[in-house]
Amino acid sequence: MIYKKAVTFFVVTLLLFGCVKKTNGLRLDDIETLTIIYLSRHVQYNKFTDEISERTLDNFLNQLDPGKYYFYKSDTDEFMKHKDKIDDYVREKNFSIIFQVQERYKSRFQESLKIIDELLNKEFNFDKDESIIIDRGKIDYAADRNEMKERWRKNVKLQLLNQISSGNDINDAKKKLTKKYKLLKKRIEEIDTDKMMAIFVNSFTTALDPHSNYLTQEEHEDFQISTNLKLEGIGVLLREEDGFIIVERIIPGGPSSKLPKELQLMPGDKIVAVAQDEEEPVDVIDMALRDVVKLIRGKQGTIVKLTILREVDESNSIPRFVTPITREEITLEDKAARSEVHPVRRKNSEMKIGYIRLPSFYMDFDGVNMNRSDAKMSSKDMIVEINKLKSQNINGMIIDLRGNPGGALTEAVEIAGMFIDKGPIVQILMGKNSVDVQEDRNPGVHYDGPVVLLVDKFSASASEIFAGAIKDYKRGLVIGPTNTFGKGSVQTYNVLRGGNGAMKITSALFYQPGGESNQLNGVEPDITVPDISSIWDIGEDKLRYPLKWEMIEKAKFSQYNKYLNTAMLNSLKEQSTKRIAKDEKFTKLIVKIDSLKEKRNKKTISLKEEAKIETQEIKNMEEKERQYLDDNILIDTENDLFLREAFDITYDYIKMMNKK
Secondary structure, X not given: OEEXXXXXXXXXXXXXOOOOOOOOOOOOOHHHHHHHHHHHHOOOOOOOOHHHHHHHHHHHHHHHOOOOOOOEHHHHHHHHHHOOOHHHHHHHOOOHHHHHHHHHHHHHHHHHHHXXXXXXXXXXXXXXXXXXXXXXXXXXXXXXXXXXXHHHHHHHHHHHHHHHHOOOOHHHHHHHHHHHHHHHHHHHHOOOHHHHHHHHHXXXXXXXXXXXXXXOHHHHHHHHHHOOOOEEEOOEEEEEEOOEEEEEEEOOOOHHXXXXXXXXXXXXXXXXXXXXXXXXXXXXXXXXXXXXXXXXXXOOOOEEXXXXXXXXXXXXXXXXXXXEEEOEEEOHHHHOOXXXXXXXXXXXXXXXXXXXXXOOEOEOOOOOHHHOOOOOEHHHHHHHHHHHHHHOOOOEEEEEOOOOOOEOHHHHHHHHHOOOOOEEEEEEEOOOOOEEEEEEOOOOOOOOOOEEEEOOOOOOOHHHHHHHHHHHHOOOEEEEOOOOOOOOEEEEEEEEOOOOOEEEEEEEEEEOOOOOEOOOOOOOOOEEOOOHHHHOOOOHHHOOOOOOOOOXXXXXXXXXXXXXXXXXXXXXXXXXXXXXXXXXXXXXXHHHHHXXXXXXXXXEEEOOOOOOHXXXXXXXXXXXXXXXXXXXXXXXXXXXXXXHHHHHHHHHHHHHHHHO
């Protein structure tokens, strides 16, 4: 299964308005109507202001040339003279600026092909120690042809190095790159008015916030596949950044999570080539995400081979390796909640701690199937797992939300309500003053013992609602290496008639019962424990134009007094800090985290030729990361130091609770 973005909340509607024609693409006359609908339904913006106008033009240029390999500084300066007029142009149905940009883009692309051709006729020194900046936001557009040529020299060198690392000699590598840009030339030439309009509309929608999008009919069909309960694929969440296809998350239960450890993918991995079983690999640098997804998807039982560029490593080199993945049909059962009892022993005492891993807040989104007794729902599965643990007389419970991207809002409310007697779980701000309070309306709790939630940067949306409610009620502990992702928005999904695609509109922000939103900052853990996942510099605040928020009125609820207080929390923190400081494995982990963070902050990739792939694979076997995503092992305290410490903290927590 391949997602473009993390699971989020959606309300699906069908828009039947006459202004959008029955065509398989947008028309110029449709643009104003679409912008009006977005602005009428968006949670924060209701006017096409000069600020939104400037953002739209900036997004438009960035979508066409994210790597800054085509436009010159003089081009963008010329275009940005129109930055406060885009709103006026839309109202006037004057789209000449769009076609000016399109014409210049195609012209600059042709110039770049000549530069690439020149470079491929020259020799490259792969022993030279130089690097390329991958954070394209850190650089400006090229000032002249010499600067542009130098950018392309490094880009081409990187792509040749990827080919060589995959087993090709330099001549074959150059031939493959020549073929790739011939195909890219054809793709650029195929950008017609409909496609350019779609790019422009999406530039407008993402000027409102990162999660409002216009989807073409093809993208809408892809979205329907990605939200289906079954799909034949590899189980990876991908994103596109600066011309690279990047692994954002591995879906628990999918084929990628079942690979041998030396071949497992990791968040941040770059997919630089894709091959069908024994066929030749296709270079996918600078290829559109949608086209890469098409290459990766396939029938159950077939093999796809991904050439991976791993940015972070303890050595000064960057691993490149090929991982073969057998496609499978992925179902909800593969990523359902699972539990196990883990005993923690100290001297003459033992605590039986229940552990539940909840990969997502899933449910059968088919309106008919939701009411069936056999419909898959995370809340139903959680009750089953909690009952299993209770029957084994556990002393406390850990719920692992690390890597959980969210899911159904109703499921978050249901599951949080299993631990809270009654009251508000989440507040949803629909507009300036319209607040809908989602409550747990079932008196009583399903489990009243000590509860600990585990989170990380990859915990988002529904995970943040659950963790936020537990924190606000002081119902238990939240432990994590960092704050959670910080996605506190709700989207409506509107299907357009006539094969015109769909609109995803951010229509609300969600807030914790106490009146604070998880948007941008996420949920701060009560206790911080080092973990390798903290090296990933991701989050809502890292996206373009994220929404800001203001405090709202606190909902009516009462905090628990018996589960957590300041003295208990300070004592737990102190004990954990001392334990970590004395642990040799943790000491090494902290040094490793600091080193990898430093390397990632450089935002560069070395262009020096590395050792053979076999040597790199040995290094990869030594690199072990995010063990909890291994679907074959539920609890691995030997390698997952974070989880081991979480069990120790839970032991201390239970002991304190028993003394009260």
